[in-house]
Amino acid sequence: MPASPDELRRVAQAWVARLASGEATDADAWQVAAWRARSPAHEAAFQEAARLWSRLAPALRTGGAPAPLPLRRSLANRRGLVIGASLAASVGGSLVVGRRQGWLPGLEELDADHRTGTGERRVLALPDGSRVAMNTRTSLSLRFTAEERRVLLLGGEASFAVTADPGRPFVVASAGGETQVLGTVFNILMEPGAVSVTDLEGRVEVRSSGGMQLGPGEQVSYDAAGLGPRRRVDPVAVSGWQQGLLVFRDRSIRSVVAEINRYRPGHILLLNEAAAERQVSGVFHLDRLDQVVTHLLQTAGLKARALPGDILILR
Incomplete structure (x- = not known):
């Protein structure tokens, strides 16, 4: 009707x-x-x-x-x-x-070679045999030549499994920085104001006003000021989305809400500053995001109010 x-x-x-x-x-x-x-x-x-x-x-x-x-x-x-x-x-x-x-979205994202929608995940087979898993709301374009394999990551998150080819470097350019490998598996997440690169297998070099090599389980973020410090991370938590999982280990409720918002239509507004930095942990299915919200409500004693347009206010 x-x-x-x-x-x-x-x-x-x-x-x-x-x-x-x-x-x-x-x-x-x-x-x-x-x-x-x-x-x-x-x-x-x-x-x-x-x-x-x-x-x-x-x-x-x-x-x-x-x-x-x-x-x-x-x-x-x-x-x-x-x-x-x-x-x-x-x-x-x-x-x-x-x-x-x-x-x-910017014009580049709208004109990208490949895009995923909200909650969508997709695996692409690249011309050289490499594979890229695209997470929710991700945009990328390919610029492959005889001398170089270049991917422009314009927004979102992607994980790359790269086929080795020493004569053709594999480079992912994103927000003013570059990640170059010869044969490895790595994950790149674009967030407002920063890009995080996580090495999952092999080695990867990240360049942004300087350079840094990462080994398995290491991550670095960069922004307009350049590279941040190297840090150890849990590869399972970083790559869980590829198995349809959200993995949180000692994450603030603020960051958990930001993560949920990437996958669901509408928007969740967290208006309780006292609860925002409280740490939570858990493993949840991406197709059951309401369970994450329920967990937050029960853990932090939050109250939820639903508004039109899939907007949810947490107080």
Whole structure:
């Protein structure tokens, strides 16, 4: 049964409030795009909600979180021209902010050779016999030549099992850094502001304003400032996603929530700072993410509130 106009308005208001909050993620961007594309009625409801939300910019700048406004057709008709202009400015600004914060995909990601959606995992066989496992919301492109095998990791996470070919180096470029190998297995995770490289077998060299060689079980992260320190990690926890598992060992609830958000539609907001740094452990199936949420609720005594658009607030 098609959604009623009232239901469309409520969901559209929730989406606009989320996108204007400054905490939206790329999962939100994909979800709202899909929702708007369902029908002309969905798109019209979103546009009307955005026009009304533009009136709340002063409250948003001061950190307010007003409840969705009831729609009044007379108001929309009377101020349609002015609000329409505001909408163009606010949506344009939101797109810029969204790309900077990482919740909207960049043009390179949209034009990638290979992409996975939310919760999707895929294994690619590369032309040289190497294999790459792509995790949720991952984008990459291939640039193979007779002299070099180059992969551009544009977003997300991927694990590479590389076929040895000393005459053709295998290089993964991501966020200004490079990882080069001759024959090994390694994992690369792109996060907002940083990239983490984990060596699982063999050896790998990571370059970003300097260089560092890693052995099995070693990890390094880099950002705009260059390489961080070398550290030992649990390879099972790093590569668990390839077996459909999330493995947490003494991880903060904040980091666990961030991890869950990569795999589920919508978004989980953690608003309990006292519980955010509490350490938790566990092994969970990626197709049962609700069990992770239940574990967090029971462990930290959190309360959950569900909102439209698969948004979940934990307090």
